[in-house]
Amino acid sequence: MTTLASLNTIDAPAFVAALNGIYEHSPWIPERAAGKRPFASLAALKLALQDAVDVASMEERLALLRAHPELAGKAAIAGELTAESTGEQAASGLNLCSPDEYARLHQLNSEYNAKFGFPFILAVKGPTGRGLTRTAIIETFARRLKNTRADELAEALRQVHRIAEIRLNALLGIMPELGALVMEWCDTIGSWSDTEPGLTCAYLTPAHCRTAAQIASWMQEAGMEAHIDAVGNVVGRYAANTPNAKTLMTGSHYDTVRNGGKYDGRLGILLPVAIVRHLHARGERLPFHLEVVGFAEEEGVRFRSTFLGSSAICGRFNPALLDTVDEAGTTMRAAMVQAGHDPEAIAALARRPEDLLGFVEVHIEQGPVLLERGLPVGVVTAIAGSSRYLVELTGVASHAGTTPMGMRRDAAAAAAEVVLLVEGRCSGVASLVGTVGQLEVPGSSVNVIPGTCKLSLDIRAADDAVRLAAVDDILAGISAICARRGIEEKLWKIVEAEAAPCSPCLMDLFGAAVERQGVPRFDLLSGAGHDAMQMAQMTDVAMLFTRCGNGGISHNPLETMTADDAELAAQVLLDFFRHLAERPALP
Known part of the structure; x- marks a missing residue:
């Protein structure tokens, strides 16, 4: 079986042969990447292959794109595709298109080639690797046809790299287990909405309460003590063996904007829960208490009040907000009571800063910076x-x-x-x-x-x-x-x-964890607000961003990421936990 170790040790021709088919009819890519061996990780190998394309000439990049077949095109119908392309198109049922779907794809292929001069390329196995539906493929095709040529060239190359990533995983027998689990969980709660279609989950609506209950259930199944507090935060605790140990807090929000995305906020809750599940299965405890908080409200959709959940944890909840009303005339106080919460108990939720090691938050970037640089994760320097x-x-x-x-x-x-x-x-x-x-x-x-x-x-x-x-x-x-x-x-x-600078110490721990995964550290600013802004009022904070697909679109149903990027973020966060544990105390 091919392994990363074997790829690092075989000679260059054998390396190229082993990666035959990873990039469609383009052996020059592994040929140029071979000289960068040994690779410390699969992520490092993927980046080396990507770099070979990035520094190639425009003619070579266009040739790479043109080596790919049209989706459900003449070559597919005639059975002339490579084995890899045949399997990928079949995984999304493109071999089972109706006459109308074939006609639509034929029309789109023709318009796309005429506009851009290369075939439409899409990783049809999708962000999870399970395959996109034919409807989703056609909708994506039509949407990307509106791009400029420069933007579409960049997106087509990104899709080529995603196809190669999926093929490499298959070649090496690697499954992004934690990432796939997080994506599955996001899909589950992403289907519960206040309105249809789309995803809207506003504070203390039925969809919101159902989401909270499910997150608490997943926390308990992962081996955590879990409860929903007086403001609606879902709190899971993975205790250390030492009762008087300090606590590291992590998490994000589970409410959404109107017609929002599945990963905004929720990634930062479910990723650490998946890690705890992994630790618990191994019988591993950290030398600090780990508290994962699903903050009840950050977006301000229902009552035009932001950071309700994190402000309560920080002891900064404003009781006057209890008298604000939503569009239906319901007060926040009444909504809390109806949901089974006690507004009078909110003040008691405040944590003591001296008990905390800090707060860290993983979040989808909600922008295009990491995407355009071809990087799966980045370390946040400050929140604007x-x-x-x-x-x-x-x-x-x-x-x-x-x-x-x-x-x-x-x-x-x-x-x-x-x-x-x-x-x-x-x-x-x-x-x-x-x-x-x-x-x-x-x-x-x-x-x-x-x-x-x-x-x-x-x-x-x-x-x-x-x-x-x-x-x-x-x-x-x-x-x-x-x-x-x-x-x-x-x-x-x-x-x-106010702007919230991240702790240099925690940033460096994140940066070192990123580099140990074979990925270069890249620092970037967060232009979006996050619960970490509130938490910075009481403790050191740090954030890790994951790459956002579809041009960096967020607060939108098109918001997307991949199971592989979620997996890498999970490995970085787990590494961060373990190396934070090695430090006797934060300065």
């Missing part, structure tokens, strides 16, 4: 601070046909200026981003000048001084726009979160 506002602009609604352009008090036109103001002020400044994510003209009509416009502001940066300076300039700019246009402005601050 955030300032969020709701803005209401009020002018005068009047007749669109009879009001001269120079006499209008158009709230929507003022809002348009605000959008451009935010874009201009936040462009070209390191780590600074600004977004108007909501824009509404209430009671609008095609023949009425908008009298009211509502919009949101979201300003983020890793440096709080940079962020606050941008906020000051934007708010002053809004006032100037409104004064010039005769518009009344109202603003409500809804979030003010």
Whole structure:
């Protein structure tokens, strides 16, 4: 049987022969990677093969793409594919297409080749290796046909590497067991939603409560003591053999945005649970208590309140929030009581900082940085601070046909200026981003000048001084726009979160764990907010990002990752736990 050890020791021609078929009709790839042996890990081998493609000429990369067959194309129908391609297409049932599906794929293949000059390539075995459905394949085909050529070239090459990854796993008899388990768990709870289709899991809805109960059940099955606390956090504890040991906390949130993704937040809960399951099966305990927390609420969908779960753990829960109401008029207090929680017990959830070693969070990146660099994981340096506002602009609604352009008090036109103001002020400044994510003209009509416009502001940066300076300039700019246009402005601050730098010590432990997996350490900023921001108020924090597929799309049903990346993240986190255990204390 082929093993990594044998690949490291055989001569170069034998190495190339052993990897024949990993990359379609392209032996030059293993030929160029052979010189980088020995490989410390399977991940290192995959990266070496990927690097050979990255530094190849454009002609060589296009030849690699053109060596791949069309999906359900003429070669497939005629039985002329390689054994690997035949098996992969059959795994997704492409050999069983209906006449309509064959016709649709034929049309898409023709349009795609005409636009891009190479065949559509997709790892049809999908993120878990079990295979995509024909419907999913056709939908992906149609969506990617809208890409620019440069973006599609990059995505096609990424799909080539994913195909090679799956083939290497098969060649070496390797199954990403922890990663596959986490993906399966994400699929299970990802099917429970407040609304259909898609995934929406808002605080204390039936889908939310069902998800909490299932996570608690998985924790117990993994060998943990588990309960759901007064705010709805799911807490699992894997105790050390020493009762007075300190506690390392990890976890993330299990609520979602509206029509969100399956891995946002939930990966950071289920990955450590899978690791505990592995440790428990081995009879292995860590010299510190490990506490995994599924935070009940981070997204703020139902009550427009963020970080409810982590703020309670930090002793920073604001009791005034209990009187806020959702769109149906239900107070948060009533929702808690209905779900079986005791609002009066929330204050008692606060942890003592002196009992903690720190807090670490694994999270899907929710962006394209790791994806574009071809790296499965990265170490987070800091979480950007955030300032969020709701803005209401009020002018005068009047007749669109009879009001001269120079006499209008158009709230929507003022809002348009605000959008451009935010874009201009936040462009070209390191780590600074600004977004108007909501824009509404209430009671609008095609023949009425908008009298009211509502919009949101979201300003983020890793440096709080940079962020606050941008906020000051934007708010002053809004006032100037409104004064010039005769518009009344109202603003409500809804979030003010300071940037949270990660602990250099914990970052280095993560970085060393990444490198021991044969992957280069890469540090990056988190532009998105996370529960670790709250936890940083009471203890040292660190984060590990995993690669996000589909161009880095998140907060979207297209959010995706692979079982292999989840597996590698699990191995990094497990290594982190074990090496943290070797340290007598954190400085």
